[in-house]
Amino acid sequence: MIATDTAQLCFHCGNECPDDHIHLEEKYFCCDGCKTVYEILDQNNLCNYYQIEEKSGNTPQISRFEFLDNPEIAKTLLDFQNESISKITFYIPTIHCSSCLYLLENLYRLHEGIERSQVDFLKKQVAVTFKHHVAENGITFRQLAELLSAVGYEPLMSLNDVVKEKKRPNDRKLLTQLGLAGFCAGNIMLFSFPEYLGLQDDTYKLLFGYLNIVLATPVVFYSASGYFESVYKSLRKGIVNIDFPILLSILVAFFRGIYEVVFNHGAGYFDSVTGLIFFLLIGKWFQQKTYHFLSFERDYKSYFPLAVTRLVFGEHESVSVSALKKGDKILIRNGELIPADSLLYKGEANIDYSFVTGEAALERKQLGDFLFAGGRQVGASIEMEVLKDVSQSYLTQLWNNDTFQKEQESRIKSFSNLVGKYFTFGVLTLAFSVAIYWYFTDVSKMLNAFSAILIIACPCTLSLSYPFALGNGLRILGKQHFYLKNGDVIETMANCDTIVFDKTGTITTSEGAKPQFQGKRPLSVFEEMLVVSLAHNSSHPISQKIKEIFEEKHFLAIEDFHETTGKGIEGKFHGHFVKLGSSAFVNPSLKPEPKSFSASVAHLSIDDEYLGYFMLPNHYRKDIEGTIKDLGEHYDTYLLSGDNQSERTHLESWFKNKAYLHFDCTPQEKLSFIKKLQAEGKKVIMIGDGLNDAGALKQAEIGIAVTDDTLNFTPMSDGIIAAEHLKELPSYLKYSKFALKLIRFSYVFSLMYNCIGLTFAVQGTLSPIVAAILMPLNSITLVGIASIGMVVKGKKMFKNRE
Template sequence: MDKSSCFHCGDSCKQTAITFQDKLFCCNGCKTVYEIFSENDLTCYYDLQSSPGAIPKEIAGKYDFLSNANIIEKLIEFNDENIQIVTLFIPHIHCSSCIWILENLNKLHPDISSSQVNFGKKNVRVTYNTTTYSLKELVLLLSAIGYEPYISLDDYKTGKQQINRSLIYKLGVAGFAFGNVMFLSFPEYFEVGEFWLEQYKHLFRWLMFAFSIPVVFYAAQDYFISAYKGLRSNLLNIDVPIALGISVLFLRSTVDISFDFGSGFFDSLTGLVFFLLLGKFFQQKTYSFLSFERDYKSYFPIAVTKIDANGEEKPIQVYDITKGDRLLIRNEELIPVDGILINGKAKIDYSFVTGESETVSKQSGDKLFAGGKQTSGIIEMEVLKSVEQSYLTQLWSNDVFNKNKEDSFTTLTNNISKRFTIVVLCIAFISTLFWLFYDASKALNVFTAVLIIACPCAIALSAPFTFGNLLRIFGKLKFYVKNASVIEQLAAINTIIFDKTGTITSNKKSTATYEGEDLSASEETLLKNTLRGSNHPLSRSLYDLLEDHNIITLNHFEEHLGQGIEASHNDETIKIGSSQFVGQIQDSSVLNTAVHISANNIYKGKFTFYNSYRKGLSKLFNSLKKQYDLVILSGDNEGELENLKKLLPTKTKLIFNQTPNDKLDYIKYHQTEGAKVLMIGDGLNDAGALAQSDVGISISENVNVFSPACDAILEASKFNQIGKYIKASKKAIKIIKWSFILSFIYNSIGLYFAVTGQLAPVIAAILMPLSSISVVVFTTVATNFLGKKLK
């Protein structure tokens, strides 16, 4: 770094240098930021990247509007008790240092509990304590350290960006210049001596120079900025050879026309930038299309119970919820929208949103926020606003619930690109040195052509476009995958573990018989209303089988995962669950799954279920057994052991009487033995196992038990297609490898002609973006073909 540059932001300090601790700063703002970081032991910020900061702006009074409660209510996404969560758009985020400091805001102020950066969207999601800290203070803190948020009050939304048309403008400038330079070059192309007179030759050449200036210094500036930042961080990114090629072309052409050596390569230069930007525009448009498909098509296939005007309960999809609807939220159900509590005792677990596991009690009339989970029986609420799928997606992708499942294939792509760049630069310099001795007139052409033709953009594009398109295809087929890395993980699995109840069994077709002492009318009413509050598949099945009874408000409701439910109303109590849970030590029959009942601590009897297995179960397992270790891991007793032995392949492991912790420990142990585990469960008792597995898939069947712990959600009707989705993930990896091979073949051929001096730079400038486009077309066509086979 230049010794006269600001230590914090990198700007020149020649006119107003401020020295502090033997370091130069361009202004008091940068010096203050350094002092703040030093006092809080955050100077590692400068180790990650040299001069990464921005100059803090004067913001006195600028954010006074953030003291207005109405405005704050519109800006924040969560506000309850002492916690608020807000997502702010930070335009200055540009490097690893930015991410590091913004994810360590808690060290700058103790009332900030967590902050998470989305680098792609340039936003930071901050959770803070509202009793001693405010949104205004947070924004002032961010501004003071050079990360002033952009807040649009046009529609009270944070981070709303205007449409970025800069690429279109740059493409227009480059296209206009390229067309005119080509036109001015025609006389020389066709050697028109009569027209190409001495008096016009120099005018035309200097006009071409003039047209190339905005192309180099405006249209191509992103490549220079990216290359500079990469080199400053000791990284060779894919823009380094591009920026070098543009610089060489411009300088060589300027020297040529200045000393009348020739007309230069302004046509090649403007053509290179134009086609580069055209490829980038195509890429951006494709990404926007995929993003649109992802945001609006991959809704979560979870339902919530709506109470209509006649008091009838019916499930509706979350995206059909509208303002004013009355919803029934059962125990362990997620609240999908903001609303007002009407009836019931609410104990809300907001850990999905805040990471804090402590439940919050709510009374009738209190506001409930989307993302909370009801943990104490049934509540009724009125909807304040319709569901926002983007918010649920954000909740699903919350880093609080993400394990470090390494995106190894993306890393491989980056490593290939980096090594490829080094190889290309070596080839360029070696071939140039050779031609300098052999034929100096061709040396510069060879150097430029090599840098242009061998850009590794095509390699970098193959993985995101393949996975992105497959995400969209999976979404259309009712398989909703969290992100692209899940597809890669899915392709690597070698062990598949299934839960039993609610996963391989369907609660829609179950039948049950009752054995035991008859229940009184009040006990039947209490039983029905207790089951009404539970989302366990057996509870839902039994609830549907029993006759309708009056709706009552329970005094107490508690669900013990893996054991059963207990509830009370007035002086009556009831327990529903396993024989041990209700106090019946010996179960006289374990031939079938049974739900036992005790009332007022007196054992009453049991409902014995005759499970209905999902369509295509046996065929699915038989197709999977050839490649995977298969396991049934169930919390139920061994009553279905013989039936499952008949249905499933002989090598399938059948393990029963497992608690949620047992399932998690089983997966963890086998992972230490080298297993790559896919866990398929119902999302209720299996949350821990889904989180521990390499890939966790939650089966959804008209119940709102969405779990952020899962990596994908599969609609129950598509259960028998699991094998096809895994197979498609494996084929996606093959598509990427084939695109690598195609790119390698293309670059090898292009490099041969470039190194031997047979490839003109302008032809290379056309071929390079075409290679990127061809990779995108290949991956898109291949994944679409894969999608048709899935259907």
């Protein structure tokens, strides 16, 4: 009797089980680790992990992470930590498919101490926010690393972490596969020359045929191994993915070639199958390199147009955040963001870490405390010493925090995914139908027709235009000092029909004439020092301009500083109470400013005595009138201002509809107005300075923050524009509309390309090798249309600009 054993595959990772003693009901596992992972997922209702396309669990690797119990080591690795919350970015090399994305972004369901996790698929990184107090149902740094290892995603950590160094992904395996395929394909074509030339020599023909089998075998089973893995993983879950028709074509041509050589003493189809794989890998390499290039450009060159105040021998200077170095002394005012991990050495810090943790509770810090990057100071200005270099990618990560994301679905991306989903089944149906037809009509054309259809109509090309067009758009707009969160913003921006402007700090600037003080009497030297010191703590443009009119550079230590958004600032010094702001804020009994004041006004009171007001003439940005009029030709344009109506007559000529100008608006009224426009079906772009407009910026479809070299930007915005480039906004919007037209054109081009190719393929006149050349050529053409089109248009539109 001969016993036959059917190989039992592990339910979790797909590896072959050595025996069947490890199982749960009818599910078998290769080891206790895989069984444990399944139990964890099952207990937390995460078994959808096993239903996702191209899914295959990773064999868990349990490693020791005792070194993470050392606070000093943990501190060097953590991105952020306060009394209850920690944040870490792990590099996980085993991230490879959509199921990995699903599981890693649902870590909070595996342990209640994990608050959120966000995956960067291209960089193979996952950012995790967790509660580190075990006594409060938290999880330690070490336990988090061990949990990731237990579910098959062991993080790679060292003091020179890949995440920190930002090393480029390794594509050595792909290059090896490509090199092998090219070498074997070239030699197979060389051995096939007698067949090409019609030379008949049975001895050499048979020898070359067997040599071609030997050369083609490693190409099919090593160079094309990625297709085997992809199809195997999807078929195990009952799913047919887009690699299935490609692999089917490769196998049909390979085994038909073996049959031809062995039984019919023919030449086979090995030149076609190896050439196919070679050109497929070229397309894959080209696509991968282009993605890496765009990612590199985004991380290292698209810096925010932000600056910070650096202290040099007591003097203040504004420098780019990228120019900060370890040891620099910096000044952070109320509302400004801490750009780098620093040490507090002067002032009273009340830090809002909501951009990092999502929680708005303030954290009070003392002198000598360590302050993490990403917090926003609330209160009087503080001085710090930079301990770590600025991480631009970390600031980008804060900007893209899920807390501030708007739920807007990309119509183009959804269309692309829908087409890709059904395209594969359509191609398979067509290929088999044509093969059956030629089998009964002319069997010699069956294989060519079947293979060519599967190869020429590759659905993956449909999804190339979107990321490459918008990726290049992000890069080019970044060079024009217009920075966007992601590519989806370009699409949303192109579909907007309404633009709402803030006034102060947006279309006006603090440059120009100095403010003048109007009062019953001149201010004393001590009163001037109080005003300067109070204004010194605020980053508002009016406060900064008032500070500059006084010669005094010595600032008093203001206590109990508080800034009320849209109203004013207040504070104390040795019992003296100072207020600076609107009339209603400083003294409610005051009459509002007369409409004849064509200026911004800041009233002053000291010790509840009204002393007068500072009048700051409105100075509008260069060419802003032409910009608003230009936009008014294509958009409904509105103005929302917290100032009085003194400038209404002057500004009415800039807007097509005089009723679209609104003054004396509070931040809440601006937010409500945006909601009202949206209720009317309008898609709104809100443009503000990020100080009084945070709610409106977040509510609008697109929020654009205008910045004058300051760290006072808001994550609620979708874009950041350097103030001096606001006049270029019409060009930026035209460029976004061009991007959508280019993507739609590339879709039409791809459809026409496939139709023409299929016309020849179904007739059996298109050989697989020609199809193999045309398929990556289609991909390269689409990438070229998207990338070159965006670059050429960008150069044409912005050729005269820096």
